[in-house]
Amino acid sequence: MSVRTDDTRQIAALARLSFSDDELRVLTGEMKAILDYMAHLSRVTLDGVEPAFSLLRCDNVFREDCVGEMLTPDDALSNAPDRHGDLFRVPAFLPKD
Amino acid sequence: MRVTNDVAIGFEIHAQLATATKIFCACANEPGGRPNSRVCPVCLGLPGALPVLNREAVELGMRVALALGSDITTRSSFSRKNYFYPDLPKGYQITQHWTTLASGGHVELDVEGTKKRIRIRGIHIEEDAGKTVHTLHIDGVCGSGKSCDSGGTSVSSGAHGSSAAGLVDMNRCGVPLVEIVSDPDISSPEEADAYLRKVHQILIYLGVTAGELHQGNVRFDTNVSIRNAGDGSLGTPCEIKNLNSFKAVGKALSFEIERQRRILDAGGAVEHETLLWDERAERALPMRSKEKACDYRYFPEPDLGDLVIGDDWIDRVRRYMPELPDEHALRLRKWYGLREYTARVLTAEPAMATYFEDTLANLLHALGEVPDRIVDPAARLLAVPFKTREKMSVVFSEMEDINPGRLPELAEVTANWVTVMVGAWVNESGVDLETLALSRLPAARLALVIAARVRGTVNEPAAKRLLVAAIDSSESVEELLERLDLTQVTDSAAIETLVADVLFLHPAEVERLRAGEGKLLRFLVGQVMKRSGGKADPVIVNDVLVRLLGIE
Amino acid sequence: MKLHELTFSEIRHGLSTGTFSAHDLVESALDRIESVDSSLNAFIRVRDRENALAEADEIDAVRVRGGKLGPLAGIPVAVKDNISTRGLGTTCASRILAGYDPPYDATAVERLRNAGAIVVGKTNLDEFAMGSSNENSAYGPVRNPWDSNRVPGGSSGGSAAAVAAGEAVLALGTDTGGSVRQPAGFCGIVGVKPSYGRVSRYGLVAFASSFDQIGTMSRDVEGAAEFLTAISGSDHRDATASDVDVQQYTSPVTGDLRGVRIGIPQESIGEGVDREIAEAVQGAADAMRSLGADVDTLSLEHSKYAIASYYLIADAEASSNLARYDGVKYGHRASGVGELDEIIAKTRSEGFGPEVKRRIMLGTYALAAGYYDDYYLRAQRVRSLIVDDFTRAFERFDAILTPTSPTPAFRLGEHVDDPLAMYLSDIFTVPANLAGIAALSMPCGLSGAGLPIGLQITVDRFVEPTMFRIAREYEAALDLRLRAPDVNGMGQCG
Numbered sequence A: 001m002s003v004r005t006d007d008t009r010q011i012a013a014l015a016r017l018s019f020s021d022d023e024l025r026v027l028t029g030e031m032k033a034i035l036d037y038m039a040h041l042s043r044v045t046l047d048g049v050e051p052a053f054s055l056l057r058c059d060n061v062f063r064e065d066c067v068g069e070m071l072t073p074d075d076a077l078s079n080a081p082d083r084h085g086d087l088f089r090v091p092a093f094l095p096k097d
Numbered sequence B: 001m002r003v004t005n006d007v008a009i010g011f012e013i014h015a016q017l018a019t020a021t022k023i024f025c026a027c028a029n030e031p032g033g034r035p036n037s038r039v040c041p042v043c044l045g046l047p048g049a050l051p052v053l054n055r056e057a058v059e060l061g062m063r064v065a066l067a068l069g070s071d072i073t074t075r076s077s078f079s080r081k082n083y084f085y086p087d088l089p090k091g092y093q094i095t096q097h098w099t100t101l102a103s104g105g106h107v108e109l110d111v112e113g114t115k116k117r118i119r120i121r122g123i124h125i126e127e128d129a130g131k132t133v134h135t136l137h138i139d140g141v142c143g144s145g146k147s148c149d150s151g152g153t154s155v156s157s158g159a160h161g162s163s164a165a166g167l168v169d170m171n172r173c174g175v176p177l178v179e180i181v182s183d184p185d186i187s188s189p190e191e192a193d194a195y196l197r198k199v200h201q202i203l204i205y206l207g208v209t210a211g212e213l214h215q216g217n218v219r220f221d222t223n224v225s226i227r228n229a230g231d232g233s234l235g236t237p238c239e240i241k242n243l244n245s246f247k248a249v250g251k252a253l254s255f256e257i258e259r260q261r262r263i264l265d266a267g268g269a270v271e272h273e274t275l276l277w278d279e280r281a282e283r284a285l286p287m288r289s290k291e292k293a294c295d296y297r298y299f300p301e302p303d304l305g306d307l308v309i310g311d312d313w314i315d316r317v318r319r320y321m322p323e324l325p326d327e328h329a330l331r332l333r334k335w336y337g338l339r340e341y342t343a344r345v346l347t348a349e350p351a352m353a354t355y356f357e358d359t360l361a362n363l364l365h366a367l368g369e370v371p372d373r374i375v376d377p378a379a380r381l382l383a384v385p386f387k388t389r390e391k392m393s394v395v396f397s398e399m400e401d402i403n404p405g406r407l408p409e410l411a412e413v414t415a416n417w418v419t420v421m422v423g424a425w426v427n428e429s430g431v432d433l434e435t436l437a438l439s440r441l442p443a444a445r446l447a448l449v450i451a452a453r454v455r456g457t458v459n460e461p462a463a464k465r466l467l468v469a470a471i472d473s474s475e476s477v478e479e480l481l482e483r484l485d486l487t488q489v490t491d492s493a494a495i496e497t498l499v500a501d502v503l504f505l506h507p508a509e510v511e512r513l514r515a516g517e518g519k520l521l522r523f524l525v526g527q528v529m530k531r532s533g534g535k536a537d538p539v540i541v542n543d544v545l546v547r548l549l550g551i552e
Numbered sequence C: 001m002k003l004h005e006l007t008f009s010e011i012r013h014g015l016s017t018g019t020f021s022a023h024d025l026v027e028s029a030l031d032r033i034e035s036v037d038s039s040l041n042a043f044i045r046v047r048d049r050e051n052a053l054a055e056a057d058e059i060d061a062v063r064v065r066g067g068k069l070g071p072l073a074g075i076p077v078a079v080k081d082n083i084s085t086r087g088l089g090t091t092c093a094s095r096i097l098a099g100y101d102p103p104y105d106a107t108a109v110e111r112l113r114n115a116g117a118i119v120v121g122k123t124n125l126d127e128f129a130m131g132s133s134n135e136n137s138a139y140g141p142v143r144n145p146w147d148s149n150r151v152p153g154g155s156s157g158g159s160a161a162a163v164a165a166g167e168a169v170l171a172l173g174t175d176t177g178g179s180v181r182q183p184a185g186f187c188g189i190v191g192v193k194p195s196y197g198r199v200s201r202y203g204l205v206a207f208a209s210s211f212d213q214i215g216t217m218s219r220d221v222e223g224a225a226e227f228l229t230a231i232s233g234s235d236h237r238d239a240t241a242s243d244v245d246v247q248q249y250t251s252p253v254t255g256d257l258r259g260v261r262i263g264i265p266q267e268s269i270g271e272g273v274d275r276e277i278a279e280a281v282q283g284a285a286d287a288m289r290s291l292g293a294d295v296d297t298l299s300l301e302h303s304k305y306a307i308a309s310y311y312l313i314a315d316a317e318a319s320s321n322l323a324r325y326d327g328v329k330y331g332h333r334a335s336g337v338g339e340l341d342e343i344i345a346k347t348r349s350e351g352f353g354p355e356v357k358r359r360i361m362l363g364t365y366a367l368a369a370g371y372y373d374d375y376y377l378r379a380q381r382v383r384s385l386i387v388d389d390f391t392r393a394f395e396r397f398d399a400i401l402t403p404t405s406p407t408p409a410f411r412l413g414e415h416v417d418d419p420l421a422m423y424l425s426d427i428f429t430v431p432a433n434l435a436g437i438a439a440l441s442m443p444c445g446l447s448g449a450g451l452p453i454g455l456q457i458t459v460d461r462f463v464e465p466t467m468f469r470i471a472r473e474y475e476a477a478l479d480l481r482l483r484a485p486d487v488n489g490m491g492q493c494g
């Protein structure tokens, strides 16, 4: 699979990263080399092989429905880059679906 | 109006589950309060924090699945839905994607006498996002806020312009949601309304959600398409998000159906779009193209194991399933001989139906003419909807052979008191029925008021005064009857004296009545009632008048 | 002998006999940091001296009274800076978390404190634990105490260097693809990656959630084992922490490995592996054989696909785990005005270093519509085959012996321009993470250039006792005490 600069630009938008055109060109080259290497996985015969998603995880681990310790608003906001009273403040944005 | 069977509508219903804590952390699940006061490292998305699933959220989800006849998935899993939004603190939502809690099932509708089935595609549980208030920020002063969020509660008309700052409250992050996805089986806004109200009623009966639409406890997304005139296949659907009331759904559907018809009538093709409903402008607006290009990059949530639900667990949840509205209405008819209409009115809200059953049991007890089994405390306990099916079936079998006697009549009277008289007071006062029933007018107290009326101790107007007094005062019903002097005069001799006085005072009217002006009888009854201070039994007054005047 | 050169076992003995106090130990560690860390750069932040000494004094007082003390009482430990510590900050060596102070402690930190250990500081790492050389740090590279021109390995390079140089007796690292074992190998110490689920991940800043494990580092096997015993076990805050019983991982040396079956994968001592490293591993096998172990070769057929499978899955998870750094709740936020989307992109682009960005890009790609099946899903299926290889291998063997890395510590800057070459150096460590099994790296000799060579002992999931037993017996038989290098004379070979 060949990665083009346009693909990289689109992936960058999805990942909320911004790159200069030069950076994008270099990055595209690096990604291409790495993905080419990854592509050798396509040589493995995988008939009937299930993915290993939940291999190591335990089924049915639950928490009982009891209220525990919570942070105070001041603790919650202690690391905030910007706040307004008890609220996190962020720059202008548009509502999403 | 056009024929609407060419329209195909489906819904995604999101309901906040009424657990004590959030779905993946131990923060309290409560509305309101100081912003960012019900948060912890987990729901704030702090680095290193991890989710642990709340068992109760699963069980409430299972209840919904069982109520809708869905198959609970033996092994389901959680996935991450990745997108950036300020009130989504982890940058992803934990939801169920490939394998969901349940699939299949249906909701039975009765739209103007026609039965219809709406198929359920799937049910899953997931976490809610936080809330953002958009403000106009002018010279360091925050202007008035408008609420908006990624969970889709409300968007103002200003939303498509930009505002200068967003203020984020994470209290709602991690509140458990159940999502019910239907097939596009609905063919009109009327059916849509019936479907949503039915599902809402079921959720309330199940006790799984607070269910307040204006609080955003329940939210709707819909998809609408128009079938191809030729082969009847589904057309391209458009989604409308951000619907927060039954009214908004109706308006949005009418708007969207009209829009698509205009396009098709003009020979155009409907393009797949996601629209946001703008409540204020009553218009659905397309999202900007930049937002359309979303790729959620779902993948299995590595922090959570699978959810494995065996038959044992399902049986346990089933055993403690509350009664559903249809079952409840049927039981009210069977047990008390209520009419179908009355049973439906009562079961619109479980709180009302419960109050009715409780009041009726107390009334029967007060009148002393009840089969013991109904007033037996254990059976009375069963007369609330949150009981097990198992116990209910026992009671059913015991009830079969009881002679109903005066029961149906008393049941209708009680239903009338609960829905009309108490209902009027509730509407006027704004105090909700459950609060009233728990505080100022417990069922036993209301039953004594009704008993006074049924026994004829008070007449109709006096009974209404007695009800209001019973709500407003802490005196016993007996004390109230005495203090307010409401006891009906039923003594014929006393009434005869009053009638004689009236006949003496109104000779002209008596003449005209005798001459055939029948409506004057009501006038004379009214005069007698007035002289009795409203206490005379109007039926006896009527009888005495007729007898003394010798008219038919 | 100086305090900072003692092993954990010697220190514990000295503490119990009153040869020195916790106060002496903490003072020695902090002095050592003061004198050598300007050249090593192992620490990002060092604990306030007065506070740390006050803690030590308390422990000494309890000891004098004859009170009950935890198994790590008075031991100075270093904690990798991607593990949350309240009041000590946690940066992941990233600009994006500059100034972030978590309002809670990681479970492992809570447990080490309960065991009486004293945290002396937070150690440097590759940003968000992404790297094998510790060159990807916003706080500058860490230097290898054995040779300051060489890398200490990564990503737990700061923890490894700190332990090797005597700045701490024990350290916590984290291992996602070899990040404890490889630097332990490069710095000549013992490093353990426990089975997945052995140690709670609560408070460990996630890189790749299905691989991340907190591990222990020490100058001897005993220290790594005791430390692991102290921090292991189930945790109601981590659904992936296992409730399999924790055993006491320490036990006396017996001089006997009879009945222990050890396998050496042919691939691990063949092509692409330095000859002297292959020889050192063979030498270790011989030593174990002479202790009575049965040693044989085996083949792990799919291990050649491990790197590709590992990086696709790890980066995919990382792309999601690192989405939370958007400048809303904590950490860096880009200045300037504009639309939020742009500010977030600017924040992230300023806050993350090049390697982190590369991995987020690769991971986003692997999950994107149209690529998911070919990359992420395929990698997860190949992972199943790798797991099956191990399942079969552990039917025949109790442990698998390999080098930790194909080469000893490489030079600073050697792989910086070739990310893929850097990834390939993890060839022997990533399989254990893919399979969730336990592995340990310990020294097994010095290269011709005088650099430590790491030996990796891998066992099946939750069979840590066997792993420690082999390591302990081999350590006792090895008769190769790696002297903590003289950091002040760095550059000369020990």
Ligand SMILES: [Zn+2]
Pocket (backbone or CB within 6 Å): B022, B025, B026, B027, B038, B039, B040, B041, B042, B043, B044, B174
């Ligand atoms: Zn929380």
